[in-house]
Amino acid sequence: MVASVEELVQVLQATLSPDVATREQAEAYLKQHDYAKGYIVGLMQVASAPKADLGIRQAAAIHLKNISAKGWEPRKEESARLHDEDKATIRANILESFIQSPELIRSQLTEVMRVAVQHDFPERWPDLLPTLMGHLGTDDIARVYGAVQVIQVICRKYEFKDKDEREVLAPVIENAFPRLLQMLQSLIANEAQRQDKTLATLVKLILKTYWNATYLDLPAALMRTDVFGAWITCFHQIIGMQVPAEGQPSDRTERKNFPWWKAKKWSLHIANRLFSRYGNPKQVKPEYKEFAKMFKEQVSCAFLQSYMQLLATLSGGGYLPDRIINLALQFLTTALSHGNTYKLMKPHMETLMFNVVFQIVCFNQVDAELWEEDPQEYIRRGNDIIEEMYSPRAAAINFLVEVCRCRTKENMPKLMGFIVQIFTRCNELGANAPHPELAGALHLIGSLQEKLKTTPGYMEQLEPMLTAHVLPSFQSPHGHVRAKAAWCAGVYAEIDFTNPQNFMALFAGVVNCLKDPDLPVKVDAIVSLGSFVETTDDISQIRPILPQLLDEFFALMNEVESEEMVFTLETIVEKFGEEIAPYAMGMTQNLVAAFWKLNGSQDQTDEDDFTGALASVGCLRAIATILESLSALPHMYAQLEPALMPIMRKMLGADGYDVYEEVLEILSYMTYYAPAVSPAMWELWPVLISALDGEYGVQYFENILVPMDNYISRGTETFLAHPTCKGDVLRVASGVLLNNDIPEPEMLPAPKLLECVLQNCKGRVDDCVAPYLAVALERLKTCELTYLKDLLIQIVANCLWYNAALTLDILVKNGALGTALQTWFGMLNDRTRKGGNKRKHHRREHDKKVCILGLVALIQTPAQSLPAEVAAGMGQICAAVVSLLVDLREQEKERKEFEAKHPGGFYGWGSDEEDFGGDEDLGDDDEEEEELDHAELEAMAKRATAVNPYRRRTGDEDDDEDDEDFDDGMLTDDENFTSPIDDVDPFVLFAETVHATQSTDAQRFQALAGGLDATGQQTLQELVAYAPTRREELAKKKAEEEAKKAEAQAKAGPGAIPVQRAGHDAHH
Secondary structure, three states, X not given: OOOOHHHHHHHHHHOOOOOHHHHHHHHHHHHHOOOOOOHHHHHHHHHHOOOOOHHHHHHHHHHHHHHHHHHOOOOOOOOOOOOHHHHHHHHHHHHHHHHHOOHHHHHHHHHXXXXXXXXXXXXXXXXXXXXXXXXHOOOOHHHHHHHHHHHHHHHHHOOOOOOOHHHHHHHHHHHHHHHHHHHHHHHHHOHHHOOOHHHHHHHHHHHHHHHHHOOOOOOHHHHOHHHHHHHHHHHHHXXXXXXXXXXXXXXXXXXXXXXXXXXXXXXXXXXXXXXHHHOOHHHOOHHHHHHHHHHHHHHXXXXXXXXXXXXXXXXXXXXOOHHHHHHHHHHHHHHOOOHHHHHHHHHHHHHHHHHHHHHHHOOOHHHHHHHHHOHHHHHHHHHOHHHHHOOHHHHHHHHHHHHHHHXXXXXXXXXXHHHHHHHHHHHHHOOOOOOHHHHHHHHHHHHOHHHHOOOOOOHHHHHHHHHHHHHHHOOOOOHHHHHHHHHHHHHOOOOOOOOHHHHHHHHHHHHHHOOOOOHHHHHHHHHHHHHHHHHOOOHHHOHHHHXXXXXXXHHHHOOOOOHHHHHHHHHHHHHHHHHHHHHHHHHHHHHHHHHHXXXXXXXXXXXXOOOOHHHHHHHHHHHHHHHHHXXXXXXXXXXXXXXXXXXHHHHXXXXXXXXXXXXXXXXXXXXXXXXXXXXXXXXXXXXXXXXXXOOOOHHHHHHHHHHHHHXXXXXXXXXXXXXXXXXXXXXXXXXXXXXXXXXXXXXXXXXXXXXXHHHHOOOOOHHHHHHHHHHHHHHHOOOOOHHHHHHXXXXXXXXXXXXXHHHHHHHHHOOOHHHHHHHHHHHHXXXXXXXXXOEOOOOOHHHHHHHHHHHHHHHHOOHHHOOHHHHHOHHHHXXXXXXXXXXXXXXXXXHHHHHHHOXXXXXXXXXXXXXXXXXXXXXXXXXXXOOOOHHHHHHHHHHHHHOOXXXXXXXXXXXXXXXHHHHHHHOOOOOOEEOHHHHOOHHHHHHHHHHHHHHHOHHHHHHHHHOOOHHHHHHHHHHHHHHHHHHHHHHHHHHHHHHHHHXXXXXXXXXXXXXXXXXXXXXX
């Protein structure tokens, strides 16, 4: 038991003491009693005491909220929890305390109520609903308000629940919502009391409660025609209601918080959701079709009328909060694609587009003030994705773009004519006249790029339009016009200019803007610059100004956080490649400094808010691009290492969760392109292992595998000499493969890691063979994913290639030889039942090669080390090798033909994309465009899951269904992956093995040939005869590669260090 309420008050008073020692002692006392019986009851008594000091009441309420959140129903069974008797007392008294308390206390008690409702309603709190209904029936506004707040808390509990789980909500809706509707109707009708903020807040609260209760679908009780119609009438009335002028804040930025504006906003929220869900009967589930037909006929157009009247107030200088404008324009944008609503809009389209919507796009007084007073905030808002979601300007642009997309024929010529008129009028007025519409026109032209670039009649006019209207705008005295000119020029940098001078004139305008006195102009220019650099094939024009560009870029980075700016830097680096080397050190240091500025200092250990997260990711991506561009200059990596080590050291731990992939990419380059894996890089090996040992690292295993492969392949001696590295690999791989809680797709890197050790440390890790085999075969017993099966059985193949005699001995001793070989040969013979009788397993070139090497190792094994069952199956082994070699040769041929036809393409991913056709005008009839019905959508979903490679099979599904397309795509060989077996040609190896066997072991040769029919024996002879040709092809290819290396070395200069590479680069 805790002390009395009076003593509790004294302790709470002490927590507010300015004396640190007194405060800490009081806080320790409270923490000690957190879960003591009666403690939370005492806190509630203090929080509810009307005569107590408000500060102490607030402190008690905050403690009560925090303890309830942690201890009401803790997630872990062993965690401390509150006593059931105390929770019962809270349930019995919280509602009254809530009603009687001021807002400062009520805001804390709301959270206590939420926790209690979340865990105890309705099972342990059956009397809550009857109590609430009693309060709703009184004339006491405080009790009514408190009851509605609690009903909203209940509805929020079930807001995102499935339909079955939401059945518990039915009694609340059936009992409480008729009373809520009555109150709403009464409050709306009572014009005399509209100035009462409490009543307006109650209206808002009822609307939010309706929103929570209907978020996923309308409950049956609210779908009845009379009930639904009554609610809809209320929403209409609120949307069209004149908001009382009295009581509104004079500050426009604060006015949006006035309760009646908030009530109007929630009415729009509800109307928008209902329209998007039920506005098109062809898109709803069968059980909602009749309701949707009624909604379309009786509700959609009525809402649209209210929205258009609401927006019309803007053209007369009226006020609407930004969010309301945004929501109204969202509704109108959706209405464009519905035949019945567009028919209503059609006569008003010009007024809507030109007098209302376009005016929202234009530069306004608020913009001008922000531009002058806080240009950085102006830039931030322009780049903020969340800000854009609620922005009236973004919604206005979306509306006009959608008009041109789906109602092209009637509206696009009018809109473009209107823009031309603005350009003409601004030219006539002269450069010094105010140009709010000019920036709006440029903004709209840039936003319509997708349509204008592809629509005949407009696409031919883009170049003249840019030179006639955008180019002169660079000379405007108005900064916002220059900024939009720079942005618009960048948007169209990729079009085919008939006159290259026009391209260069626009490019020069953008470059000149880098020195603009206005910061937002410079930022738009630097972003636009990226588009010009990416587009141009001739960088000779840019080369002389490269130092200036980089100086401007890094000067701006010190002022502004922008991911798009960093993209420009990446583009410059990619375009200039090795030429960037003289600037690499300075660029890297600047990017590192910018990264630490965005993420706190490198010595900081506490959690940060990570402001500018996208920009910080961009910094790391740009660093990776620099590292990649220096691939022919390996000596540079040692120079960059000291600057990059602090980032890698800190961000490869839990602190770097948000940038983990980018940091791993940097580590991959540093361990791949440098002459050797440095001691500093080896310091990061334990950090990677620690990540994989923890919960968060496994999801990044595919990324972590890349540098781990580099450590093993390029630092083999260090890896073998290290006391823990071999054990680390086995622990990580087995921990992943034997953990049934990890999805099989996330296990794929584990066998790849084991393969890396076996191939790079051949003959030096005999002690690893037995545990590797044990782990792989254990996982194989329950494995379902085809590709994982391939990788696991390939561990057996890799072990055979590593040391066949040792591997066979281990398999025999463990009684696993028969099962392993039976499984493997079953997979080798397994074919898909459709799609041309394709091989179902080992479909990558690399996988086939691994299997061939393992099988050839069996053929090469001395008789004394060969178990009888293997010796007896030599014919079967030979047949499998021949089949694999035939398939491999055909696959190599297809790949080379594809690469010749599609330079830079990705062989194996396919190129048959759906042609969805262009945007068509929807016409102006009363029917919506054709939509797939619900059954058809479900059928599409089933077809989609049928080829999902990560879907687990259930029941008796056909194995072919989810593997056929998967292997051709995801399992394409990684062109950037190299391994020791690259130097072993399977055709040459097999031919040499056949020749050697024929000359030294006639009996075994006879057994090999005996497994083949006449066609197979002819194929065997062809493969053996092909080996000399193959040797010549390989020698020629090697000579060409050596010549390229020598050329690159000569180009790199005498300071460069030649390096032999294996492993992965970062682009895996």
